[in-house]
Amino acid sequence: MSQFRADDALLTGRDVSALVAVGDGHRMQAEAAVAYEALRSDAAAAGFELAIASSYRSFERQCLIWNGKARGERTVHDDAGCPIAIAQMSPHELLHAILRFSALPGTSRHHWGTDIDVYDAAALPQGYALQLSPAEVAAGGMFDALHCWLDQRMAADESRGFYRPYAADTGGVAPERWHLSYAPLARLCEPGPGKAALRAAWDSAAGGEPLALRDAIEGELEAILDRYVRVAPGWCPGP
Numbered sequence: 001m002s003q004f005r006a007d008d009a010l011l012t013g014r015d016v017s018a019l020v021a022v023g024d025g026h027r028m029q030a031e032a033a034v035a036y037e038a039l040r041s042d043a044a045a046a047g048f049e050l051a052i053a054s055s056y057r058s059f060e061r062q063c064l065i066w067n068g069k070a071r072g073e074r075t076v077h078d079d080a081g082c083p084i085a086i087a088q089m090s091p092h093e094l095l096h097a098i099l100r101f102s103a104l105p106g107t108s109r110h111h112w113g114t115d116i117d118v119y120d121a122a123a124l125p126q127g128y129a130l131q132l133s134p135a136e137v138a139a140g141g142m143f144d145a146l147h148c149w150l151d152q153r154m155a156a157d158e159s160r161g162f163y164r165p166y167a168a169d170t171g172g173v174a175p176e177r178w179h180l181s182y183a184p185l186a187r188l189c190e191p192g193p194g195k196a197a198l199r200a201a202w203d204s205a206a207g208g209e210p211l212a213l214r215d216a217i218e219g220e221l222e223a224i225l226d227r228y229v230r231v232a233p234g235w236c237p238g239p
Contacts, residue, residue, distance in 0.1 A: 010112060
């Protein structure tokens with residue numbers, strides 16, 4: 001029986017006590033790591049080299065990504081994977097452009113140790129820098145075959161508990177075919193932390209660097225949580 005407990009520290013990416021090493025320098029919840037290794041073996045038998053691009057991500061790491069995009073130090077992309085010119089955007093426009101592909105710190109499913117971004121290392125061309133872009137996973141893309149195989153496994157409920165929370169475009173987070181979530185534990189984490197827990201995490205951000213765009217975030221926080229954080233029921237089997 002799993003002793004997994006989804007408290008505020010875990011939900012906001014500030015508790016690593018139960019994580020174990022998996023893959024090449026990645027960390028996950030122990031139960032999820034066992035399931036991933038089983039899925040990786042299944043993939044190998046089918047001719048794929050399933051690999052993790054991203055697993056657990058701390059609150060601090062998500063803050064660096066978020067603030068970097070808000071300040072123009074990291075590229076903000078559109079749905080086609082093309083860079084967006086953000087200089088003339090209003091705070092509201094920039095906020096929603098970032099949220100399309102990057103989670104608000106404290107709300108990322110990667111904080112939980114249950115979610116991973118994956119690719120087929122055997123299909124990666126030599127010298128190619130992995131992007132996790134729509135083109136890579138689109139029909140005919142370099143990782144399409146892996147994801148078609150995963151589609152079949154998920155449809156048959158033989159994906160070792162992994163499913164896609166962002167398979168469909170509902171107007172919030174863009175579809176992320178590469179993002180897999182270990183449902184038996186991830187469902188215990190949904191719908192994520194409450195607003196009080198989020199604000200406490202933002203107030204205590206390590207390094208003293210304030211959360212960028214916070215005023216804009218606070219002005220529409222409930223709508224943001226509803227649109228970009230709460231995943232619609234039905235992303236995985238079960239009630």
